[in-house]
Amino acid sequence: MTRETSPSDATNNDVNAILERYRFLVHPAIQETIEQLTAGPGRMAGYALGLCEADGTPRRTLGGKGLRPAITMLCAQAAGGEARAGIAGAVAVELVHAFSLVHDDIIDRDERRRHRPTVWKTYGIGPAILSGDALLALAVSTLAAEGAGSATAHLSAALIDLVRGQADDMAFEDRPYDGPGAVTVEEYQDMAARKTGALLGCAAAIGTTLGGGNAALAEAMTQMGRHLGVAFQAIDDVLGISGDPAVTGKPVFSDLRQGKKTLPIVYALQSDTAAGRRLASLLTDRPPAPATLRHAADLIDASGGRAFAYRVAAHHLETALTLISTSGLREPAAGQLSTLATFLIDRAY
């Protein structure tokens, strides 16, 4: 069967080709790295990374798209180095990403991730805590072995930001839906820049550092990643409200169900619209009934919450793309980095 190729198909093909190329380089290095662990934590780490099934049976591909490793490798090349120079950084970044998902899923009691049971659901909470710790230890060790002190400094600064962002996100759940204590749009974006942006920023900064770039370039890439993170989180928040479970791998309305205060919700509640006020009184009823959740999602749309999240995503993506094009990065890696960044945000439109 043949069909015409749309521009969006072309972009997807480009992105898949980029991701595939780096997966081919990084995948074996990740596999080798987790072999430092003994059977139990090694199997859990492999499961978390999508390398194997729960019983240890190998899978052919990495579970995630490998976006962060690809960013690291592209940045190593964009800074003038070989892609290979970025491998240890790419491995470290992917391991930290997996670590944060494993612990997040315990904290949020999420039972499914990437269409599979989460690590804690599969192996229990204690083993899952330990496997997250193992992934983090391996990440630090991998980068430390590379002997690039400033790369390790980027990683550890991002780790602190990541934890602060997660803690803020958790603290938001206890804040009221409206009134003086309500979460503001600015607070939310600060949190997202930490929780989601810090790791994207360090993926890029570590890449340029390992590729031979200077501190100013690393700082620009740190900022680039933070903007990309806010944009990514805004789109993720829209999906968390009304995303198709078959695509997101999460239950429908999952963020509303958990009382999360994500960007479209925060905006809707402070929008001073009739829909926003109705939403506040609806969400205060916990636990909300299924019909209420559908109604709440509609009210968020009606008060402009979804449209606002898209505007935020577009604005921060634009800033990230400007940083990529004005920081003196080399082609063709810089262009590919832009393609990847755009894809990351466009996936939801």
Next chain:
Amino acid sequence: MTRETSPSDATNNDVNAILERYRFLVHPAIQETIEQLTAGPGRMAGYALGLCEADGTPRRTLGGKGLRPAITMLCAQAAGGEARAGIAGAVAVELVHAFSLVHDDIIDRDERRRHRPTVWKTYGIGPAILSGDALLALAVSTLAAEGAGSATAHLSAALIDLVRGQADDMAFEDRPYDGPGAVTVEEYQDMAARKTGALLGCAAAIGTTLGGGNAALAEAMTQMGRHLGVAFQAIDDVLGISGDPAVTGKPVFSDLRQGKKTLPIVYALQSDTAAGRRLASLLTDRPPAPATLRHAADLIDASGGRAFAYRVAAHHLETALTLISTSGLREPAAGQLSTLATFLIDRAY
């Protein structure tokens, strides 16, 4: 009231003076480090470190004895550096120690530590996971900021060992009490060298590295710490069976209650004595009644399990002391390190 001073009082006074001196240097640096965290995780980290009460009210002293930081500082001096050179390492090591206790207590469901409710019992499992992660992130960041790459390498290698040791310890709980699948004394000592020894070894190795010592000295101190860890764990295991709750801060017979396979138990079960065989059949009844626990503790003594654990402790302490005295460390720090090592093991006799 006056009384005569015994030799043991004299040693205790020496040890307390050493610990006090380093606490005075390290305590403010730890306080400053955790101020990088926001309110929530910062308070939890402070509570975990014994710096504050659950509500954030400051306490005057560190909760732990500060043995590991003291080892790092002494090793920095013993390698020819200033004590101050070791501060960042001492902070990192104490933060990693706190991280491992916070996560361990969740995994083991321990409700009390140092005579206070554990972090998860106080703040909940999710926040406790996150505060452990924050402590670890700060530890790596503190050492990375020091710019001593080999110190970070020592820390991350120890982290991997620590996690492997914890995973082995957890896996031992599912192994049978006797027969071909039973845990052996050798396996147990390997586990303890990782779980308890790795961090003591890296405390010492980081200290000598920051104090200007070479790689061979760091390796000798890594081994020294691992032996000290096995000795320490052997004593801790004796206390876990029959220690006074007022001293240990844990419930009486806690290890027996949890089905842990600690050194005296492993030895007793493989001792081929009548008491050992009786113990195996007793422990297979789960959950054990209180009277059973007392009887099991007596059987462990009768089959020589406690005496064996003391012999193991004495042997590994001796090896650690030999490494201290033959590695070319400088006085008076080397002598003080020996005093501290001896105290660490002698506390239970």
